[in-house]
Amino acid sequence: MKNIIEVLKEYDIAPSMQRIKILEYLQNYKIHPTADMIYQALEDEIPTLSKTTVYNTLKTFTEKGILVALSLFENEVRYEYNTYPHIHFKCIKCNKIYDMDKSFDLYKDDIIDGHKVIEHHVNLKGVCKECIKEEE
Amino acid sequence: MKNIIEVLKEYDIAPSMQRIKILEYLQNYKIHPTADMIYQALEDEIPTLSKTTVYNTLKTFTEKGILVALSLFENEVRYEYNTYPHIHFKCIKCNKIYDMDKSFDLYKDDIIDGHKVIEHHVNLKGVCKECIKEEE
DNA sequence: GTACAACTTTGTAACGATTACAAACTTGAA
DNA sequence: TTCAAGTTTGTAATCGTTACAAAGTTGTAC
Incomplete structure (x- = not known):
């Protein structure tokens, strides 16, 4: 070590x-x-x-850069009406959350390494289209 | 509607x-x-x-069941020392977070739908091996 | 129509994680 | 030895959320 x-x-x-x-x-x-x-x-x-x-x-x-802080949606709970599996993208500038329809391997209800998966979230963070425009 | x-x-x-x-x-x-x-x-x-x-x-x-509440790590920020891309699994019983070495398509630094991706997190939630044992 | 029980809404106070701030302490170089 | 920069500390404040109890609303039985 x-x-x-x-x-x-x-x-x-x-x-x-x-x-x-x-x-x-x-x-x-x-x-x-x-x-x-x-x-x-x-x-x-x-x-x-x-x-x-x-x-x-x-x-x-x-x-x-020694550590990475994990906490996608920080202090806030967000609510959504539609619940089909999809990817969330949160803009770090405007805080809006966009849905994305990219597909992904869904592990929901699978057993992985002995652990039972109940929820599966894919979350992206970055700068959204609108905010990229504004930066220019 | x-x-x-x-x-x-x-x-x-x-x-x-x-x-x-x-x-x-x-x-x-x-x-x-x-x-x-x-x-x-x-x-x-x-x-x-x-x-x-x-x-x-x-x-x-x-x-x-009308809504889904999104907020993976709730109110807490978690810190980790190693930063290679991996999947996190959080047990809803004991609150431990496990790393998983399943691979996934990484969108980091990609542009999707015009949005620039800076971080990409895959988070699972469920009941871990230990807690499943205890339930029996 | 009245009365009552069950459900809803409301405001205030409390909570827990985090941050702001300023005072006290430590360090190392002049 | 002194001073400035950096570090640690405790307190108070903030923010999202929840607990709680009082007040309001509803529907049904009489």
Whole structure:
């Protein structure tokens, strides 16, 4: 396993104690933790740790490219009336969500690796046609 | 277009004014609105409308099967250390997220229908192997 | 028509994840 | 040793959402 301090330096991040522990946790526990999970796991080891530090650190890591943040539709639940399987495309500029009729292998109701699939979502994110126009 | 009152009755939902207007909005504006978007669109027409009513109604519609609620990772951002393209499976019982190495057509950096794709996520939801065991 | 029960709607308060902000602390170079 | 830049911390605020209880509405039995 790569030295954590070197990884941080590689990404141009000062290797503070908090940052080292957080990255170490992420390397060891690949359960896609939330900020809160990380905080709870480390608060015994670093009793002064602040949740804000965890958020700040994760933000820094994500900005510098060490991590990827997963959360397609962020804080909002979106509702749709039609429910045939299709692909969603969300524009990062205007926040509109478009339906796309590209087909895909649907795993709904399949068993994969022993896990039972109930829902299958394909989500794209990018800049929509309209917003590309406006950029020019 | 189908009569809205009949659709509601079909799904065993009493057709109140609020419910009719909300369903009408969803039929007419297929932009996958948030609860708040719906509230804002209707508050002029129904000045006494409460946000709670919108939330209640959407919950009812979703429970009865008129709508589908989209929001894969809910309120939480999850972080991951490795970033090769893969499929995520989230267990609805234990909330763990598993990586799956099934391959899929990757649309990243493609242009589809004029929209530029920057991110491409495939997300499955269901009951994981462990939790299936526990159910028996 | 009245009364009552069941259902709906409403407003306020609370919640949980996240962010803003400013004060306190740490670091390293001049 | 000092100072500036960077880092950490705690508190308060924000945003989407939910809990809860009071008020309003409806339909049916009398």
